[in-house]
Amino acid sequence: MKGSSGGESAAQAAARLRAEIEQHNVRYYVYDDPSVSDAEYDGLMRELQALEAEHPELVTPESPTQRVGAAPVSAFGAVRHAVPMLSLSNAFDEEDVVAFDRRVTDTLRGAGLLGPAQQADYFCELKLDGLAISLRYEDGRLVQAATRGDGQTGEDVTSNIRTIKAIPLRLKGAAPKVLEVRGEVLMNRTDFEKLNQAQAKRDEKVFVNPRNAAAGSLRQLDPRITAKRPLRFFAYGWGEVHGLPGAQGGLFAEASAGAAEASQLPEKSHGAMLDWLASLGLPVNVKHNHRATGAEGLMAFYAKVGAMRAELPYDIDGVVYKVDSLPAQKVLGFVARAPRFALAHKFAAEEATTTLLDIEVQV
Numbered sequence: 442m443k444g445s446s447g448g449e450s451a452a453q454a455a456a457r458l459r460a461e462i463e464q465h466n467v468r469y470y471v472y473d474d475p476s477v478s479d480a481e482y483d484g485l486m487r488e489l490q491a492l493e494a495e496h497p498e499l500v501t502p503e504s505p506t507q508r509v510g511a512a513p514v515s516a517f518g519a520v521r522h523a524v525p526m527l528s529l530s531n532a533f534d535e536e537d538v539v540a541f542d543r544r545v546t547d548t549l550r551g552a553g554l555l556g557p558a559q560q561a562d563y564f565c566e567l568k569l570d571g572l573a574i575s576l577r578y579e580d581g582r583l584v585q586a587a588t589r590g591d592g593q594t595g596e597d598v599t600s601n602i603r604t605i606k607a608i609p610l611r612l613k614g615a616a617p618k619v620l621e622v623r624g625e626v627l628m629n630r631t632d633f634e635k636l637n638q639a640q641a642k643r644d645e646k647v648f649v650n651p652r653n654a655a656a657g658s659l660r661q662l663d664p665r666i667t668a669k670r671p672l673r674f675f676a677y678g679w680g681e682v683h684g685l686p687g688a689q690g691g692l693f694a695e696a697s698a699g700a701a702e703a704s705q706l707p708e709k710s711h712g713a714m715l716d717w718l719a720s721l722g723l724p725v726n727v728k729h730n731h732r733a734t735g736a737e738g739l740m741a742f743y744a745k746v747g748a749m750r751a752e753l754p755y756d757i758d759g760v761v762y763k764v765d766s767l768p769a770q771k772v773l774g775f776v777a778r779a780p781r782f783a784l785a786h787k788f789a790a791e792e793a794t795t796t797l798l799d800i801e802v803q804v
């Protein structure tokens with residue numbers, strides 16, 4: 442293994458990799474200014490994961506493999522997430538996807554949620570390359586918005602989020618008492634190019650890619666600057682949910698660790714949840730979301746999205762597979778930094794690296 446070569450002990454290699462990854466985390470999450478490509482970063486992370494798998498005694502709670510993102514910046518108020526905002530486990534090839542589907546299927550069959558010949562149903566989404574945000578609605582009004590931060594505590598970016606036109610300040614219809622919507626803030630490629638041209642003309646900072654432009658725009662101390670940036674939003678999940686009118690409360694009792702509702706809901710799937718979020722006026726990526734069964738279904742979705750990726754108006758860095766049934770999600774549970782019921786299947790990095798290098802040349 443590369444990490445433990447050259448006379449370096451496994452412990453030394455782990456310490457070196459952790460220090461290097463932490464540095465990249467600060468540049469990426471705190472300053473929105475990465476110095477290596479995502480593929481290089483993913484390579485370091487995989488090296489550390491392999492080393493820790495070989496030497497479990499080296500795993501510490503502080504290791505980047507066990508944690509999400511980076512601590513929030515103190516310039517913003519801190520928001521403690523009622524339900525943690527986690528990351529996603531990654532797959533880089535078909536073998537990883539097949540292994541994920543096998544783990545899911547075995548667990549659900551063991552729990553009696555799938556018959557012996559039945560395959561698992563998944564909800565497939567685009568992996569939008571922006572930044573995760575949590576929007577808190579109380580009695581249908583947007584009261585707070587926070588970045589993911591380290592997963593437990595994020596930055597209060599409420600004033601900035603309120604400037605994004607795609608995000609409703611009031612929900613439509615019968616809204617619950619509390620609804621935390623989770624989703625991605627992003628910037629379209631053409632908007633990013635225009636922004637960079639304007640920034641360059643004014644001798645101001647240009648961004649390496651749309652993701653960094655979105656993050657940098659949202660994490661402005663002056664919301665008037667954010668208001669001028671063309672930010673977009675798609676919802677793909679939820680955190681705390683309670684106080685639903687009617688019988689719908691039970692869905693959230695199943696789905697959200699922070700929820701306390703007890704009544705039962707007829708529909709208990711991730712897809713049904715997203716339909717409901719859309720009915721409240723939240724932007725959901727209905728055009729590309731898709732249901733699939735088994736590893737073959739997942740690979741077909743991956744191939745289809747890969748073929749049309751360049752035609753999308755925004756960057757994606759992969760697709761995400763989520764076990765559709767919420768009771769099944771609950772049985773599958775979580776590992777340290779990610780749910781066991783979901784998987785991010787990344788695209789090969791060639792395009793992303795080229796974009797990064799092109800822009801670097803311009804800078």
Ligand code: NAD
Pocket residue numbers: 465466468469470475476477478479480482483509510527528529531566567568569570571572573574589625677761785
């Ligand atoms: P991640 O980006 O691999 O996956 C989790 C994130 O995916 C979520 O937080 C959410 O923001 C996003 N997401 C997009 N679409 C989604 C959907 N449909 N459903 C759910 N989530 C969705 O993990 P991460 O922990 O945010 O970041 C790790 C990744 O960030 C690395 O793999 C690397 O690519 C990049 N990174 C790069 C550097 C660098 O220096 N270049 C540094 C740190 C991280």
